[in-house]
Amino acid sequence: MQWQTLSNRPFLPPLYWRAALKRKISGTSLPDLGLRCRVSVDPKAVAVYRKVCGFADSPMLPATYPHILAFGVQMQLLTDKAFPFPLLGLIHLSNRIRVHRPLGGVGELWIGVHAQNLKPHAKGATFDLITTVEDALGLLWEGESRMLCRGVKLSGPAEDEPLPTPAQVSELTRWNAPSDIGRRYARVSGDYNPIHLSALTARLFGFPQAIAHGLWNKARSLAALGEHLPAANIELFVEFRKPVRLPSEVHLSASAAGSSGEWVLNGAGGIEHMVGRWQPIG
Structure with a gap:
């Protein structure tokens, strides 16, 4: 290299x-x-x-x-x-x-x-x-x-x-992904990909609506998990499934707090937006 x-x-x-x-x-x-x-x-x-x-x-x-x-x-x-x-x-x-x-x-x-x-x-x-x-x-x-x-x-x-869908999880919280979250996240991250900014710019790339950044979905989920997770010696893995169209409501389900566990982010009709797991670094 x-x-x-x-x-x-x-x-x-x-x-x-x-x-x-x-x-x-x-x-x-x-x-x-x-x-x-x-x-x-x-x-x-x-x-x-x-x-x-x-x-x-x-x-x-x-x-x-x-x-x-x-x-x-x-x-x-x-x-x-x-x-x-x-x-x-x-x-x-x-x-x-x-x-x-x-x-x-x-x-x-x-x-x-x-x-x-x-x-x-x-x-x-x-x-x-x-x-x-x-x-x-x-x-x-x-x-x-x-x-x-x-x-x-x-x-x-x-x-x-693909990562299997978590089984032993229960709903932890839910939140609204507002229509402007792509623009707000772009301002803090620098990621101004047009698919996240507005329905108009997203349509240029084949999306009917703007979609949330995958790393915003992950960050928002980790913020909600909070005390579930150790502060260090931890691996946090997610697979992005279906995009979160803006605006929409999503809900986070997770296993119990501990050194390892799983979570899933779902939308309306049970659609899977993201599945994840945490575990000690092996």
């Missing part, structure tokens, strides 16, 4: 312009490239993120917040000329977070981003976008987002083992 160190967090507008211009698949292999960048945690930005995602005040960063710190670096990688797949149109299938140590007293951090594990899929090909966060003591946090690019032709069998 060839690692490149960025002098500053990437400025997003040019990256969105680059993403808009690339609409075709240009290859079938991932670049041997990783990006690193030093970032600072802004307490005011964290406070706004907490409000948008429903997290209570705490000295600990939300487990999903490092994704916000890393978003610009991820965009820089995914819009690089060597990256073969167009960013617009990528589908986020699943997300795994590993919190190795408590996310408290965090100031200066190093973010690392690279892509790996390109595999055939029934609808194209998948790859894993890997994000690591380190502090002065070493590895603090890891994220793994599995992305699908439709239309990629790879040889070999397509492997797909």
Whole structure:
């Protein structure tokens, strides 16, 4: 892996312009490239993120917040000329977070981003976008987002083992996903994908309504789970099923608090939006 160190967090507008211009698949292999960048945690930005995602005040960063710190670096990688797949149109299938140590007293951090594990899929090909966060003591946090690019032709069998629907769960809470949550989350995350912003922009990409960001659904669920979850040495895995159309009401069901467990986010008519589990890091 060839690692490149960025002098500053990437400025997003040019990256969105680059993403808009690339609409075709240009290859079938991932670049041997990783990006690193030093970032600072802004307490005011964290406070706004907490409000948008429903997290209570705490000295600990939300487990999903490092994704916000890393978003610009991820965009820089995914819009690089060597990256073969167009960013617009990528589908986020699943997300795994590993919190190795408590996310408290965090100031200066190093973010690392690279892509790996390109595999055939029934609808194209998948790859894993890997994000690591380190502090002065070493590895603090890891994220793994599995992305699908439709239309990629790879040889070999397509492997797909979905997470089973949790059985031993009971309803914990429910909430409304308002029509403007995509725009509000975009302002705190930098993710202005048109499918999340309005019905008008979502229709350009085949969606009848705007849909909530998958990572907002995950963050909102983790905020609701709250004391169910350990603060560290925890892996949080979710699969995104059907998108949450905006506006809509959803309800969260989960197993009892403990070192491991499961949850599911459902909508009207029992539709499964997301299934997840938590467990100690193995």
